[in-house]
Amino acid sequence: MRFIKQTKLFFREGNSDKTYEIDLCEVGPGQYVVNFRYGKRGSALKEGSKTVNPVDLPAATAIYDALEKEKRSKGYAAEQDAGPVAEFVAPDTSQVTDPVQVAILKRLEYALKRNSRFKTEWKTSRVIWKAGELRLKEAAPFITKLIERESAMQRYSSLWALGRCGSESDTGTLKAYAENSTYPYYQRQIAVHALILLLPEAARKEYIAQFEKGLDPEIQNVIKNGNRADLLTEINQRVKVLVQPAYPVLEELYVVSIINPMVREVLLKFITELPFKRNYFQHVRHLFKQAELRDDHELVALLGARFEWEEDNKSDPYARNSSRAYTKTTRAYLRRRVLRRVKQMGKRNDMQYVRLATALLLQYDAAKHNKPEYSTSTYVWNTNSRSYAYVTTGFPKNAGAVFLHYILQGNNKALTLNTSKTIWYITPAPEGTTQAPAPEQSRKGENLLQKVASLFRGRKHADVQPAVSAEQVIKTTSETESEVPFLHLWRQLPQAFIQLLIKGSMEEVHDFALHQLLQHPDYNTLRERMDGNVIRALLGNPFRLPQEYGLQLAREKFNINAPDLSIIQALLNGISEEARQQGMEWAEARPDICLADVGFIQELLFSKHKDVRDFAVKLLPKATLSEEQTKKLIINTIAFLSSFPDLGQETNDILTEGTRILEQFFGAALIQLDFNLIEQLLQAASPATQAFAARLLLLKKQQFKLDHINDSLLLRLLENSYQPVRAAGVDILSAISDEELVKRQGLLLYSCTAPYTDVRNAIRPLIKRIAEREASLAVWLVNELVPLLMRKETSEGLHEDLALVLSNELVSHLQDIDQATALRLLYSNYRPAQAFGVLVLDKYIPAEGLTIKQVIAAGNHELQAVREWCWRFFNQHVARIKYERDAAVALLDATWEDTRNFAAEYFRTQFQAEDWSPESLVAIADSVNPLVQAFGRELLTRFFREEDGTVYLMKLSQHPGVTMQLFATNYLENYAKDNLAYMKDLEHYFRSVLSRVNKARVAKERIFNFLEKESVKTAEAAEYIGSIIADISATVAIGDKARCISIMRNIHQAYPDVLLPVRFSEIPMKHF
Amino acid sequence: MLFNYRYSGQTEVYSNATSAGISFAPDTHREPTFFNGKLRKKLAFREAISALHDVVVSDLRFKPKDKTAYKEWAAQQESVWLAEAMGHYDAAAAENQMKALKDELNNIYQEKEKVMSPYYKARRAYFDYLYQKDRDAWFVLDPVISVHPDEIFFECFSQDESAYGKLSANYNVFKEVNEFQCGTTNIDYSANLYNEFQKIRDYKETTFSVDPGGFSVQTTQEEMFREVKIDLPDSWVRGFLQVSSAMTLPAASFDLHPMDVYNFCSWLRRFKEKNGPRSIRFLLEPGKPVRAIFEPWNKEIVCARSIYTGPQRREIRIWGRRRMLILERLIPVAKKFTVHLTGSGLPSFYVADLGDMQFTLGLSGWTANDWSRAGQFDLMAPRAEVSDMTKELVYNELKQTWMGKAEEIAAKTGQPLPSVLAALGIYTQAGKVIYDLHTGYYRLRELSREPLPLDQLRFSNPKEASATRLVTDGKITFSAQEVPGVGTQVTGEITVARRPYHPVIVIDGDERMSTAHCDCYDYQTNKLYKGPCEHMLALRMAYEKQKANSNA
Known part of the structure; x- marks a missing residue:
């Protein structure tokens, strides 16, 4: 049996002094028991066990925690919690003089004694909270006793308050609460934070480190790696993507963030964007309370500003009866709460007021808070005059920004906050007077702005002392009258104004800060302390006032005779062009000082402003650096570059330009660089650095051969997503000697098929060179590339580039491509391959190898170049076409009009009468295309030879088309006459024409005529024709029917024996 | 329903001045089926296969005129007209203003034209290209080819889901028949094949093959196999199965002289009806010539050379008669046409006897299978219960012999004839067996590689299924009443879950449900926009059933 955990609890009150011990023991692997002992202290304890059978660790822990909770709720406390548990001794409260604090202590004392002598009801939990707010150290002993007295609320308040007013001795109690899983999560978290606040420095770090180990291993990993983006995506995955009822990870990360600024930064960023929705909002609440406990003004202000800005979550269907949603009332409450906290801090003369107010002001952003002033009008019933009065209410700019107006001008009489503390409106004039003039404060602000601006304009020369004007202002506006609440607190912390100027992003805030700063009694000493860094920060703010003030400050402080380099650097780094211009002016005036500083040069090179970099190019020739300095500069730059993270295209371009300037001016020194350093640079995260390293390698070319550079390095360069790196890679590749390249076939092949088109194109001259030198390699390349x-x-674009390189640089090495491959290329699915196929066909494939059918298929190709090749083929091989005319006429049936036109023209001009055979002519006429048919008929008529007539008739008659059938009737009379056998072969033709539905009238007539004539010639013919006509006679077409009957009558008259479906009767005649 | 095919190469018809060849590329996913031979009866085959092509491309569905261009123009013009109409108020000023605006508008139009014209041009070119390149994508299902010990037959179904074509050719059509492997497979089919078929001539030696190898390679392609995926609408498959299943129904049969078909076609070619009924009414009287009455003109065509030999007088109406024009090409080559009419509004079949070939044209009851016909017939209803053992026996028997008459199969398997017939009926509905109208054989033919989902196919929608249930439950009472000029009005009462519904339907002269209403929720919310409700369908089914009973 082995102890895992043990708690000894004691209780002492009145006559009672007892103890309660709880053990959690391991009895075997995976088997745990919870035992307890209790009894009077010092006497033999009674033993018991909560577990009849051993259970697993989680279950045992739950039992253990529950038991501890139960006992604590009964008033037991651990000895180590607050020293030896003795009879409660009231703390010494004699030092407390503040009546409020005295009252609080009194209340707590009575609460402990469970009797009340107060007339007013004040809940103990609230008293405790208040004690915490005031950080009333003397209250802590009472609070530790009161934790478990009443409700969960009281426990929560006590834990909260202990964190603020407790001492190190309370850590045991807090730890017990923090670790006992039976308490609700929010209470435990509050206990954790309270505990962290009370622990001494080293213990705190250890505790948080321990806490961090409880996090999810993956998150731990990400935190350990220290990559912000990874952590953000990880949280996003865990919180936004994963849908869960609760996300404790947020609160856990907040704990970790206490000692880890990276986590804090990411977490705050995440919370800024976390939607106030169900399942998230509970944590937002908790975090808010925890931040209040910790006086974490940044988080409080962040959330406060969000409460002010963001509408309540109306879409939550359960919002009405759920405390977990961001409802209208919740929002209103939280807004009031933040405001009240600010106010009370101010009233208590707490310096935290300035900090919280600053944090709140920094939350305002001109881009977001830009609602203009407006006014609403309504009719209000006036009971005195018994009439409606037309009342106009004016609202200032950003009227809903409650904190902003409160902090900047909370004492301004012209503005009033409405009762629900959500909006500021312009105080209406007292009754009887006319409507107050338009909001004075805004005009006043304008005046102030003008004043400040004129101040700058007037102070071009540094001789005007701002203190004078400041004093004057102070004289006119005495502190009591100031519209800024708690100005005296602000005055004690003037750094806040500078912070506001640097980080603020709203005109009003800058205005306030600058105004107050200039008026500050100690402005001159403050000004003295502002150095280059402050100026740099001011110039980094894109707003007008900080910029102007920064520039002004720089001009005041700068002395051209004893120049401060940091000021020039600050100016050069500034956003406004004017500031940079000034910086360049000064730098140009004193190049001796500027260029002597290696750091300055480096900053100049990698400035994010183009004009500054251009300036560097202008300035650097003046530099006369010693060898030592140059070396230092290069070493520094390389250190800077190799640790530079990859921040995207823009930054890379800046780096590239910087490194190019460096190469331009310090090329000689760069050549001396060690290979190891270059290697190190090549491994850097930023592609620009890699490109730089690659170019450095190239510089080395003058000294060494680059042949030993291995393939993997080159591949890495060629595959880089940043263009300059690839360009450098190609340059290196080109610098490698031909002998070496010939050996590296794979590398050449790869560079032809590299993933970037610029690489593929840049490599072409190299390929050309190699191909000329080493034909076998070129052939090998062709064979590898063609299948691709x-x-x-x-x-x-790979296909296009491949086709280009194949048809230009490698064009003289295509002999290995065989006919099948060429045809495959021609019919492949990709346009460049098809175009290349034409080239191969044209140059390398002998015409004899191709069948006419293949050539004709090319004439149907959708690529015009291929069709044109086909036409060329026809034109070049007339003799062969004539020989294979039967197959060649198929070109007339091509799907493409241009090919058809070509074919028609071709056969019309190239073929003479002797070149045609009846078969080929009929083959043309056999086409389904009416145009080709017509062409066929034209040729037939032109080249008709008497002796072929019967052949034509027989062949044409089988055409299924109406027009061709009609055409065939022309031959009928001449070639079918008197030839019964021949006529029998034509039976299908006769039947087919005669049974054309509603068509071929002329053809029908001709056939009827022909048959009529033939039918009476011989008995066999009569029988044969009779059978056809007998079938046709069943038609309903009256004309045809009559025709059939008349033919049958003729047959009947000539040959009465022929069986016909008609009965002839004599026309009855009247006999007189 | 998704069908996947993989063809090796393409079906090719090759012809030059002296010879021709037809090589069908079969689906290589299916069990190998091949056939090689030379055509003997070339012209007849040409005409027949052309008729089959007409079935494949046939689409007689109503296509509304495309008015988008006009509407676009009208929308532009409207503002101009409106301005003109308003312009009458203050002539001069309005005129000026209008002129300015018109000019501006014209400028804008011109500008728009300028901006958009490359786009329109490119779009046009693209569609033209698509039309050229992918004309085959316009066809639905590639035809099915089956090689059997005695004949080879093609089957296809039209795009409008209403016409079925089957061309069967026995081996007299071929000479020099090489080895063949019986089976069924889909063949690759494309539009320009038709053009090549037209080049078949009597004097050209014509080879015919169903062969994955195809001709010796002429133009090589990169991908040897073409994967084709066709997403067929369920209604299409249902239609196909319904028609082939209808072949097994008892029918009134008679022969027509080719010229009778010529006369029908001629009449249809010459006249176009503007309004219904668009039916042919066949009057069949034993021992008398068949008479066909073309409505609405009531033109009677007497088929004097075609005598009806059936036992009793019948009068059968069929719709969708323009589909008969498919038979036009067969008139000169056909010896006779045998017509099988299964009943008014039911599928009809026309078997052209081409000597050694038979061309069967099956037409569904109507060209359009819209809701107004819904609920009339259930050709996919199981007709009898059969045990699985019988089904398996019958199927195995067919697998061995490929074909057989019902009696023969019954004799061989030792099963009673009715259950064999029922089993064959079930297989016909499932697309595994086909009934040969000409010979009376049942033939094994697997329409698809995977079995078809019959439960999914039987009803076109759930409402039809529940209507069938209502009819079988038999809680329908109704009365029919002829309303002159409108049609037959059927009012009914159907009790479902103790709640009575009162559907009313009107059936017009074309046997269409022209109007209908009901007091159910479905009708009240959707009216007829989503088709008739289940009560209307049930009412119609009950009515049709009663009509059929009283006729019989």
């Missing part, structure tokens, strides 16, 4: 043309391209 027919495969799906791995990167965009």
